Amino acid sequence: MIVVLIGYMASGKSSLGKVLAKRLNYNFIDLDDFIETKEKMPVKNIFDTKGEIYFRKVENLYLKELIYHVNDTVLSLGGGTPCYGNNMRTLLDTDDVKSIYLKASIPSLINRLKNEKIKRPLISHIKTNHELTEFIGKHLFERSPYYDQAHFKINTDNKSKEEIVEEIIKVLI
Template identity: 60%
Template sequence: MIIVLIGYMGSGKSSVGKILAKKLNYNLIDLDDFIEAKEHATVSEIFKTKGEIYFRKKETEYLKTLLQLKENTILSLGGGTPCYGNNMDVILNTEHATSIYLKGSLSFLSKKLFKKKAKRPLIAHIETETLLKDFIAKHLFERSQFYNKAQIHIVTDHKEKSEIVEDIILALF
């Protein structure tokens, strides 16, 4: 089985994915890390040198490749991955894949991300929590139609990572 974690930045895809993979004894692949290794450049560098269209095409190509894996795998996607091209439909139509939306509320995500914005190039320039909340609200509005297609929804607000992992396991098995 491939467990595909989707959700907005800060929702816990990477950190929850690590704990879940360890608990289930699954492989863990972060799509952005996979792309960086294959392209020999960071996501930011790819955007700057080759553009977003190139990145999105490669993202789709690598997503399709990883969805063909036969090993039990946790696949953590970038926040935008399900929203481009037909990526979400590809995930949903992969027989041995289960998609899980790690759903954080607007206020929870904005508070969490504001504290860590320096580590996030997409939002590092945003100066106030109000402006960040507006930024996230716009993204969530645009992306929710894709995220909501996931087979399983797990609310992450005010939960420990271990609690989220337990919720996922209960929903899967």
């Protein structure tokens, strides 16, 4: 089985994915890290030098490579991955893939992101919490129709990593 974690940036996909993989005795792969290794450059540089269209094409290619060739893996996707190139349909139509939407509220996301803006190119230009609220709200409005198609939804607000991982394991069994 491949457990695919989807959700907005800072929803916990990578940090929870590592804990979940350890609990399941699975491998853990972060798709952005995988892309960086394959392309031999950071995602930010791919966007800056080759553009978003190129990035979305290789993202789709590497997602399919992983989905069709790995087993016993927890895979963390980038926040936008489910929204492009029929990626969500690929996840839903592939046997042995279980997608999980880690759903965090806008206040939770703002709380997690407000001190990380410098590390997040997508929001590094945002100056105020009000602007951040507007940006995240708009993005979630656009992306929710994709995220909501996941096999399972887990609300992450006010829960520890361990509580969330337990919930995920329960829905997978």
